[in-house]
Amino acid sequence: MSRYKNTVALITGAGQGIGRAIAQKLAKDGALVTVLDIDEGNGRKTVEMLKQDGHQSHFVRADITNFSEVEEAFAKTAEKLGPIELLINNAAFSIAGNLENISLDAWHREIDVNLNGTYHCIRAIVPAMTKAGGGVIINISSVNGVRYFGNPSYSAAKAGIINLTQSVASEFGGKGIRCNAVLPGAVRTDAITWKTRIEKDPNIFEKLGRWYPVGRVGEPEDIAKAVSFLGSNEAEFISGVALPVDGGLLAGMNVMIEDFILED
Ligand SMILES: NC(=O)c1ccc[n+]([C@@H]2O[C@H](COP(=O)([O-])OP(=O)(O)OC[C@H]3O[C@@H](n4cnc5c(N)ncnc54)[C@H](O)[C@@H]3O)[C@@H](O)[C@H]2O)c1
Numbered sequence: 670m671s672r673y674k675n676t677v678a679l680i681t682g683a684g685q686g687i688g689r690a691i692a693q694k695l696a697k698d699g700a701l702v703t704v705l706d707i708d709e710g711n712g713r714k715t716v717e718m719l720k721q722d723g724h725q726s727h728f729v730r731a732d733i734t735n736f737s738e739v740e741e742a743f744a745k746t747a748e749k750l751g752p753i754e755l756l757i758n759n760a761a762f763s764i765a766g767n768l769e770n771i772s773l774d775a776w777h778r779e780i781d782v783n784l785n786g787t788y789h790c791i792r793a794i795v796p797a798m799t800k801a802g803g804g805v806i807i808n809i810s811s812v813n814g815v816r817y818f819g820n821p822s823y824s825a826a827k828a829g830i831i832n833l834t835q836s837v838a839s840e841f842g843g844k845g846i847r848c849n850a851v852l853p854g855a856v857r858t859d860a861i862t863w864k865t866r867i868e869k870d871p872n873i874f875e876k877l878g879r880w881y882p883v884g885r886v887g888e889p890e891d892i893a894k895a896v897s898f899l900g901s902n903e904a905e906f907i908s909g910v911a912l913p914v915d916g917g918l919l920a921g922m923n924v925m926i927e928d929f930i931l932e933d
Contacts, residue, residue, distance in 0.1 A: 672901050673700035677750045679743070680704060681733055681790060682760025684711030686858030687809065689718075690889030691757055694897050696724035700755065703746040707732045707760070725750075733760050733786030739793045752801050755900050756794050758787045758830075759809040763823040765862045776822045783826035784833070791837055795846065803845020805900050808834050809892070810850040812915050820862070827852075831911045838909030847908040849899050854915030856887040880924055882917030891916075 678695050682688040684706035696702045696719050704719075704726060706712035712728045719726040727749055731742035746753055762782040764775055787808055798804030813820060814827030830850060837848035857863070857874050866873045878885045895914040898904055913919045 672698040676700045676754050678702050678755040679746055679753045680757040680759055682706055683715050684708045686860060687856055687889045687892045688759040689715045690893040691759060691896050694893035698897055701750045702726045704728045705731055705742055733789055734781045736789045739789045743793050752797055753794060754804050756806045757896060758790050760786060763820060763862050765820045768821050771822055779822035780826050783823060784829040787830050795841060798846050799844045806837060806848040807896055807899055808850045810852050812852050812854050812913060812919055814852060835909050842908055849907060850911040851895055852911055852913040853892050854887055854918040856889060856892060858889060882923050
């Protein structure tokens with residue numbers, strides 16, 4: 670509870686999945702949480718859940734691809750709860766695909782939501798954080814940002830987010846702003862890409878687990894715990910990093926090595 674006592678936090682895309690888990694974890698750790706989402710029904714549901722658990726929270730609707738909407742939502746939050754001290758850029762969109770079949774519209778949309786949307790939120794918050802003497806920004810990227818796991822437009826955007834994280838950490842570190850990226854591996858959520866895959870194979874997460882050295886895919890709470898640490902004063906000397914939270918996926922080629930061993 671004491672980690673974030675009354676820290677004002679805003680989480681984008683907190684209407685479901687990882688964003689909702691981050692909202693619940695930060696609220697449990699004492700933060701005053703604003704849930705931002707394009708989906709008003711789901712966003713309000715998260716707020717309802719937080720309130721039922723005894724936490725103060727409020728909802729703002731915005732499409733992060735629209736800079737004016739982001740500015741307005743941030744202003745509303747500051748009016749209601751005070752200046753935003755912790756921003757979690759989590760909102761994302763992807764319909765998957767590959768280079769051969771992706772439509773031009775889908776490519777643009779994925780870059781727009783995932784990269785430009787994240788940039789809009791950073792652009793909207795930096796002046797206020799600078800004025801306040803500092804703040805913390807955490808960008809949810811992905812293991813797709815550093816390796817090929819399919820889904821090239823989403824991956825390009827997630828790679829861009831890692832570089833953007835380094836720019837923010839470098840340019841604004843002197844103003845008291847820390848900025849880090851978190852790179853989840855596969856996480857069990859209702860994201861549309863997972864829904865589509867689950868329709869084809871209900872055991873997809875169990876199957877994928879064998880690629881993960883820890884033997885399973887992630888749960889939203891795994892990501893929330895890492896975010897809570899990175900956003901806190903315990904991480905006060907950590908800035909500009911891209912932290913995989915992936916059960917060891919990026920550490921090596923587990924399944925390939927099992928094949929070598931079988932060959933011996
Ligand atoms: N689930 C995974 O396996 C996984 C793996 C790696 C990284 N991630 C990343 O973690 C984050 C959360 O993933 P998730 O699986 O919970 O996603 P999700 O699709 O379940 O939730 C995303 C949320 O973002 C909101 N959103 C989408 N477009 C928006 C917009 N334009 N403006 C405002 N809100 C918008 C949606 O309404 C939704 O509530 C994302 O950044 C995602 O890329 C997820």
